[in-house]
Amino acid sequence: MPNITVDISDLQVSTDPDSTIITYALGSCIAVLVYDPVRVAGGMIHYMLPLSETAPDKAKVRPAMFADTGIPLLFQSMYAMGCEKRNMVVKVTGGGALYDDKGLFSIGKRNYTVLRKMFWKAGVIIKAEDVGGAKSRTARLHVGTGRCTVTSHGEEVEL
Template identity: 50%
Template sequence: MNIVVGVSDMKASNDPAGILVTYSLGSCIGIAVYDPVARAGGLLHFMLPESALDQAKALSRPFMFADTGIPRLFKAVYALGGEKRRMRVIVVGGSQVLDQKGFFNIGKRNEMAVRKIFHRNNVVIDYQDTGGNTNRTIRLFLETGQVRIKVSGEAEIAI
């Protein structure tokens, strides 16, 4: 059963029948986390690096921003029995789809925000597929923890 994670959204679950999926990650970033012991995982799809860009939106839509969404993603999986030391972490997206000339660099700024937050919190990225100029879709299979990534114009790969 697909559990769709929209833009500026996050879902966490331990339902073995669940498949967390987010579509068309361009400059946005998708972060999948999974604890194989608790068999719980979560998926975040954020748009922008810092909530300071719009404090009012950060309060009403915390998953829109890396600095407010990422902590909530981890806390949601902790609430399902997950532990940070066991979590597998996958980062996908951050491309330059709508900004081919790199004027705004939203994708790169999103990626740098993830790295900064993870560095401060001692989180290791197990797999990363970021940058470029293509859209990506990510699926997290909660029964096994397998992650599949589909890059626009390429075959889906299993991580």
């Protein structure tokens, strides 16, 4: 069963039903997991920061670093494989936080807020999510079945 690893600021898509798309060490970063059961295809992005205006030059070479440039690219990559928006199941995980009373490190929260705004505008419904909290996560999407899991603190849960 081939594993396809999604690095930080990267996205991957696959139509191989035997493959598992996986990303590690989601701290404040967010992974969006997309699955089309009709086309039998999956995709995942591991973005780091909310807005490309932070570093427009970086956004050109690494669009998957940012929510606003990376998420549209993930959906376009799914469409390019013949997926349709109405069939797509979308799940979200990550966006962790530190114990940070003043919110100085609220990157996870900002990552999540931007994603919600984008999905609201585009009419995308989040089927399931596991976000926030002081934990780092590993996310897996099994392309053949659409099964998604999240592992943190040594425990795996279904998403």
